[in-house]
Amino acid sequence: GAGVSQTPSNKVTEKGKYVELRCDPISGHTALYWYRQSLGQGPEFLIYFQGTGAADDSGLPNDRFFAVRPEGSVSTLKIQRTERGDSAVYLCASSLTGEGAQYFGPGTRLLVL
Amino acid sequence: EDQVTQSPEALRLQEGESSSLNCSYTVSGLRGLFWYRQDPGKGPEFLFTLYSAGEEKEKERLKATLTKKESFLHITAPKPEDSATYLCAVQTRRDDKIIFGKGTRLHILP
Numbered sequence: 519g520a521g522v523s524q525t526p527s528n529k530v531t532e533k534g535k536y537v538e539l540r541c542d543p544i545s546g547h548t549a550l551y552w553y554r555q556s557l558g559q560g561p562e563f564l565i566y567f568q569g570t571g572a573a574d575d576s577g578l579p580n581d582r583f584f585a586v587r588p589e590g591s592v593s594t595l596k597i598q599r600t601e602r603g604d605s606a607v608y609l610c611a612s613s614l615t616g617e618g619a620q621y622f623g624p625g626t627r628l629l630v631l
Numbered sequence: 632e633d634q635v636t637q638s639p640e641a642l643r644l645q646e647g648e649s650s651s652l653n654c655s656y657t658v659s660g661l662r663g664l665f666w667y668r669q670d671p672g673k674g675p676e677f678l679f680t681l682y683s684a685g686e687e688k689e690k691e692r693l694k695a696t697l698t699k700k701e702s703f704l705h706i707t708a709p710k711p712e713d714s715a716t717y718l719c720a721v722q723t724r725r726d727d728k729i730i731f732g733k734g735t736r737l738h739i740l741p
Contacts, residue, residue: 522674551729560635560718560731561675574726609674616727617662622674 520544522623524610530629531600539595539626543612550593551620552585553609561609567593568616600630633658637719637732644709645740652704652717652735660724664702666695667718669734675718678704709739 523542531537543550549568553561563577567587575585582600587593597604607627611620636655644650656664663682667675679688681697688695692713694705704717716734723730 553731558733560720560733562731563729566727574728576728611674617722619665619677619680620729621677622667624674 522610522612522621524608524623524626526626527624528627528629530631532631533600533602535600535630537597537600537628539597539608539628541593541595541610541612541623543591543593543610544621545591547612547614547621548590549613549616549620550587551611551613552593552595553611555607555609555625564595566616573616597628600628602630604628605630633721633723633728633730635719635721635730635732637717637735639735640733641736641738643738643740644706646710647708649705649707649709651706652737654702654704654719654732655700656702656719656721657700658721658723658730662722662724662727664697665720665722665729666693666702666704667720669716669718678717706737709737711739711741713737714739 525540551566552564555561565585566574570590582598585595607625609625611622613620634657638653666678669675679695684699692707696703716736718734720731
């Protein structure tokens with residue numbers, strides 16, 4: 519399909535471990551966003567890429583979180599030394615230019631035990 | 632501080648009973664306002680973008696409107712399949728950041 523894809527769909531890890539979450543945006547979309555969503559809440563902004571560069575990373579909660587988009591397409595969100603409070607659904611979205619509608623993937627459900 | 636508030640938090644309607652969901656916002660400059668639908672266990676699905684006060688968009692039983700302070704999502708003669716969480720988000724002119732509300736959980740009873 520032509521939509522945004524995310525892998526894995528579910529991830530269970532232990533406190534202190536490192537995890538990587540992957541996002542494949544819609545082909546041709548220059549803007550890519552990562553969000554975190556907790557139960558009963560709206561998505562919370564983490565980071566925004568325009569092309570290969572992070573245009574805004576002000577939503578990353580601390581330096582354990584890092585994201586890359588080396589070729590301007592696929593992006594990886596990396597979380598070091600995971601904590602139980604990191605458990606949430608991590609959503610990725612892309613848009614054609616950074617203005618206008620964003621199209622979301624199905625999310626990765628992260629559970630830190 | 633830029634902020635988006637949705638009300639009510641939850642709404643139960645009988646099939647065919649029309650209603651409206653509210654999204655109030657305060658931003659330093661609005662680039663656009665978005666409505667999304669989210670089903671359990673899935674990512675948000677784009678519905679509408681509104682850019683300026685007075686603008687309206689329609690899709691099937693849904694109509695979105697925008698003023699300088701709020702947006703409404705009107706649902707006409709809803710069906711059970713319209714049950715979902717409806718999310719409102721604004722994009723700011725200052726830094727293109729997207730800010731979401733907490734959503735309204737809509738349940739349509741058959």
